[in-house]
Amino acid sequence: MSSTQNLTAVAAALLLLGATAHAQTTAPAAPANGASAPAATPPRPAADPAAPKPFAEVSKDAKRQDGLFPIWRKDEKVWLEIPKAQFNKPFMFTVNYANAVGERGLYASQMGRALMAEWRRVGNQVQLIALNTKFRAEGGGKLAGEQAFSPSLLASGTLASAEHPERKSVLVDAALLLTDIPGMSTRLEMAYRLPFAADRANSYFEAARADAKLSTLTARMHFATPRIPAPPLTPAPVPMPTPPQATPDPRSMFLSFVYNFQALPETVMAPRRTDPRLGHFAESFSDLSNDNKPNPRVHYLKRWRLEKQDASAALSEPVQPITYWMDKNIPAKYRGAVEAGILEWNKAFEKIGFKNAVVAKQQPDDADWDNMDAGHASIRWFVGADVGFAIGPSHADPRSGEILDADIGMSDVFARGGRAFIAEDVGPGKHAAHADEDFCNYAHEAAAEMGFAMDVLEARGEIAPDSPEAEAFVQARIKDVIMHEVGHTLGLKHNFKASTTVTQAQLSDKAYTEAKGISGSVMDYNAYNLALQGETQGSYNNTTLGAYDYWAIEYAYKPLAPEAEAAELAKIAARSTELQLAYADDADADLFDGIDPLANRFDLGADPMAYFKRRLKLSQELWGRVQDRKPQAGDDPLRQRRSLVNGFNQLYRAAELVGKYVGGMHMQRDLPGSTGRTAFSPVEPAQQREALKFLASGLFSADSFRFRPEFLSTLQVDYNEWERVGPMNIPAAVARVQLVVLDRLLNANTAQRLMDLPAYVPEKQRKGIISLSEVYGTLQSSIWSELKSGAEIDRLRRNLQREHLKRLQSVLTKGGAPGVMADAYALARLHAVQLQSDLRAALGKGGQSVETRAHLAESLDMLGSVLRANMQRS
Known part of the structure; x- marks a missing residue:
């Protein structure tokens, strides 16, 4: 026992003895005559200092x-x-x-x-x-x-x-x-x-x-x-973020x-199960009540409680409508577009018997209550230093999936950011990503799309900054984004195949696009519908709900008798084979870097490949017009630079998505036994080769990125923002477009799929199927075409070739690493040996510039070192 414990024990003993002695000396003596002693008044118990104070005392005043x-x-x-x-x-x-x-x-x-x-x-x-x-x-x-x-x-x-x-x-x-x-x-x-x-x-x-x-x-x-820590004396290998x-x-x-x-609803709403053939957010959990099912996961569809006032009426108002309060911070001039985007969904609810199912109300400007409490579904307008997105989350009752609250947040990316693309007030790259699991960046990306569309139309002279046409352009996009975000708060997930349900002919038909929109769903990330020069122009962006939106609302909200619900829902979901109801969500678009070239963000039309080719033409048209335009007094210094960047951003997305065709597989969301369709089927070999050809002749070609020296030399910088924007770096912008293709086509996932494709095709149909060796060979011959032609290799092409060698080096020196197959390594080495031979032959011809000869010699030396190196096997 420690000295402290000893002292404590002694003190306790002394207190006990003292208490005993006190009790003995103060106890009343018994009466001498033996009579009973009078009852003593019990002492008043001492107040417990730890006991809570009386309610009235605490709440006084x-x-x-x-x-x-x-x-x-x-x-x-x-x-x-x-x-x-x-x-x-x-x-x-x-x-x-x-x-x-x-x-x-x-x-x-x-x-x-x-x-x-x-x-x-x-x-x-x-x-x-x-x-x-x-x-x-x-x-x-x-x-x-x-x-x-x-x-x-x-x-x-x-x-x-x-x-x-x-x-x-x-x-x-x-x-x-x-x-x-x-x-x-x-x-x-x-x-x-x-x-x-x-x-x-x-x-x-x-x-x-x-x-x-x-x-x-x-x-x-x-x-x-x-x-705030002092910055390091030498730059860190990984750049650290700045303080606030x-x-x-x-x-x-x-x-x-x-x-x-x-409070949770006293009466729990009857839950409705999700169906993977169409997309709804879900309240998911593991049901451990019994072990009869091998998969205990349960998914309750998230939806508002919607009941008819008159259950027998074909069209009835609801007992409680889905009410969205438009926050008072929404600029007055945009409230009409926001309201229109909300109320557009009533068209879908009317199809299933509800009148005025969705209601929009404006919070008074002098209101003293906040829409951020859980008692109001709301749409709020917010600002930030680097913000550019909209988000449509909701909160639901875990017991049933009943949505209890939703608050759509929309930044001023259109009122300020979108208009800035017209008025040249905001530079590129200012919108930061938002780290949230429910994040929907449609507004951010849509604003970038709007910037490109505005640049093209303004360069053509079809729209002017601050004109009524520009105002209508912004208003239409606000309605489009609000429709999208309201869809999320009604329970709908993204649908990244919806854009493929509209043909190019329909996109060019203004009457069709005004009546039915430019996509099968507002839940897709839809690009601007821009016609090429000389083509008929349809609506620029979505104007109304698509066929998929009506279908998804029907499944979630159609009133059904409990005894017939399962059969009716199965019947509704079975329509998934209809062309207009094509569906794919974020998982489909991102699985293994995205394997289905029809499941994309920001494409348009039934043929995504054709869309990407059109985007290259539009970017080149924009660049040509910008170079023809002479700077005017009062122009923002970064105006022309931003037009170049907007074009490059389009090509970056195109490069990323065209690469999905190579080694790609189409996916169909069916339930076992529901249809005769295959769940996975390889992209047609002709389309895969077309994608490779487009990359070789379009995005890998230096001719796609020629800019006049007279133009580049006049590009100004904003000296108020000099530390953020330096001279325009065309090679870096080109590399960003090209490297996303190389990274995709030379990674392990693509190699794995190309090797696996024959297993998904009957043997008699395998003739003509594309192979990994063909992809490696096509890439190499395209990237190094000057070795055969004897042409000079300019700077942009030298950069591309160096990056190709870096990726070859990674495969060849880490061929035994997890995720890199032995066959892929062997094929890469075979093509590298052929490249080594071609480099020697090209150097032997002579006659090249000193820059080209130096580049060839360096490349040959690097490749030789790689081929001689021992593999770093795991």
Whole structure:
């Protein structure tokens, strides 16, 4: 026993002896005559200093807001009143972000996490517990599931009051919420690589709202870091992000968290299962109730509760419409376009018997309530230093998938960013990515598309900056993006095959595009429909819902009798084989870098290859017109530069997507036995070869990127932004386009698929199928064509050839590494040996410029070293 423990034991013994002696000396003596002693008045128990104070004492002079959990406020103190019946009763706990930093993904007006939670009382401790809804079970498996999977503690605090004498409710200090419940410190560290932490002492509650189904507290949270480290004396191998740029002092920032406590519906909505043949967001979990099914995963479709007022009527208004509040921060001149984008969805609901299912309301400019609380589905306009996106998240009841709240956030990328592409106020590359799992960057990319379209039309003289036509152009795109984001909040996922359901002839037909749009769905990322010179021009962008949108709404919202629902839903989903209902989501577009060339972001028409070829022609047309235009007094210095960049951005996307044809496979979303279609089928060999030919003659050709010296020499810089924009680097812009192709065609995934393609084709049909050796050979002969022709190799081509050698080196020196097949290595080595021979022969011919000879000699030496090197086998 330690000396400290000894002293403690002695002190305890002395206290015990003293207490015993005191009891003996103060005990009343028995009466001498033996009569009973009069009853002694029991001593008043000493107050327990740890016991909660009476409810009335704590709440004295505080103001009460009645609600799900009544809110009490007195000066800077805030309490939540928790009725006894509300302990251990689930509710929705959500966090939204009303105010933020304004950069690097940290923006205002964003929805945060949603959890099913409950209050738990452990003695005088109150805990806010997030319930585990990822694993569920009923019957005999329920207890085992609860034992296996833990809930999470979000916040805790001691009781602030004893029970109310009548209501039996207690008060808890709301300061338990003045912590980093959303985990924002991690987000800040990701953005800045600095240890920002919540500063409770300088955080407070700035707003509160409560009603029968909702209690909301807005916490103004201060985050700080003690110091900003000095920059390293030498540049780090990996560049570090800069400290915050949008705050006055980079060590300090305030963010506002809107904490919502929302009652769950007393009557759980009947869930509806998803079907993979069409796309809806889902509330997914593992059902461990029994082990009868090999796959325990369950997916409840996310949708609003929509019920007819008159169930027998063919067309009826709903009991409760889906209402979107347009926030007062939306500029007045764009509210009409936003409202039109919302209400467009009523066309789909009318097809299934609902009138005015979707309602748009404008928040009054003098309103004192905030749309960020969970009581209002909203559309909010926000700004940021590097922002350019729209997002359409929602929060749903985990028990059923019923959507309870949705807040569409849309940046001013069109009102400011989009118009900047016309007025030349904003440079390229200012829109940063947003790190959020629910992120939809349609608005960001659509704004870039709009910039290119505006440049082309202005260069043709068909539209002028600040003209009514330009205004209509912006308004139309706002409606398009709002339709897309509202679709997300109705439960619909992306559909990246929808654009392939419209032919080029239909795209050129203005009557068709005005009536039916330019794509089969507003849920695709649709490019601008720009005609080539001399062609008929249809609508520039989507004007209305497509056939897929009507189908997806029907599946999610059509009223169905419970006993007939499964059969009716199967019947609806079985229409997936119809051409107009083609569907592919993000997974299809991204699987193994994207293997289906029909599942793309920002293509247009039934033939994506033809679209990409047209984009090259449009970029070259734009560049030609920009070079012909003489700079005018008052022009922005970066105007012409931006037009060049907009064209290169189009080709970067085209290069990336054309590469999907090579080794590509078409995918069909069918259920087993539902159709006779194949799930995977190789892209036709002719199309794969066409893609290689387009890359060789278009994107690998230096002739596609010729600019007049007289033009390049006049490109100005903005001396106010000199540190951000230097001289125009054409070789770097060309390399960005070309390298995305090389990286795709020479990676292990493409090699694997090209080797596997014959296994998916009957033996008698394998003649003519494209091989990995053919791809390697075609690439090599295209990239190194000057070796045969004897032509000079200019700088752009030398850069391309060096990059090709780098990738060959990677394959040949790491051929035994995981993911690189032995056959792919052997074929790459075979073609490298042939290239070595061709380089020797070209050097032997002589007559080239010193630059070309130096390049050939360097390339030969590098390739020889690679072929002699031992492989670094794992």
